[in-house]
Amino acid sequence: MISVLIADDHPLVRDGIVAILTRESDISVVAEASSGPEAAALVARHDPDVVLMDLRMPGGDGVEAIRALRARGAQGRAGAGSAGVGGSGVGSSRGARLGGAEVAASGLLRPRILVLTTYDTDHDIRAALAAGADGYLLKDTPRAELIRAVRDLAAGRTVLSAAALAALAGRGVAGVALTPRESDVLRELAAGGTNREAAARLLVSETTFKTHLARVYEKLGVSDRAAAVRVAYERALI
Incomplete structure (x- = not known):
């Protein structure tokens, strides 16, 4: 079962997403938040697999919440010292706790974070991904695509809208030489x-x-x- 937390300041939007996701037998919505700080607190409490995060919310936006979640995980990694490149030292199929985030047995940092928003500017997209988001979709995404995105994120894939891909492509190629x-x-x-x-x-x-x-x-x-x-x-x- 894929556990999901929804962070959006509009109750009707949350209700709509809940209605879409809970029709799926393998997805469960475990919590809802109306602000970034509330989302961060609920992640620590409910430990969801996937977080759907809006960008513009009162009391702290989505980018700040993403940074907070990833910073918490980075602090845990520095202290844990047992989860290396391959995730060695992970003692269960669920994963090892890392300061409020978690490294799963596959080596993926949890929770997986999908930005779901109406904002498609290059600045917003880059800020969210730089903060640590694993995916970026717009709210006009068809329901089937949203469901697939949740499953893909839980499986470790990155999910990006056409606007997000265009924004990233515009940054050009940096001098990285891979074999x-x-x-x-x-x-x-x-x-x-x-x-x-x-x-x-x-x-x-x-x-x-x-x-x-x-x-x-x-x-x-x-x-x-x-x-x-x-x-x-x-x-x-x-």
């Missing part, structure tokens, strides 16, 4: 799945995959899968 194998690894990250599954698709051992993954992280200047995928899209590497 063909490292490019393959980066594409596997974007596709989602575990290290073991990705290694099998590339016909290499999981250890070899993790070695390439560590090099990708180093070259991109990131420390987790979501950040690697964001940077890859920003720099047109995939």
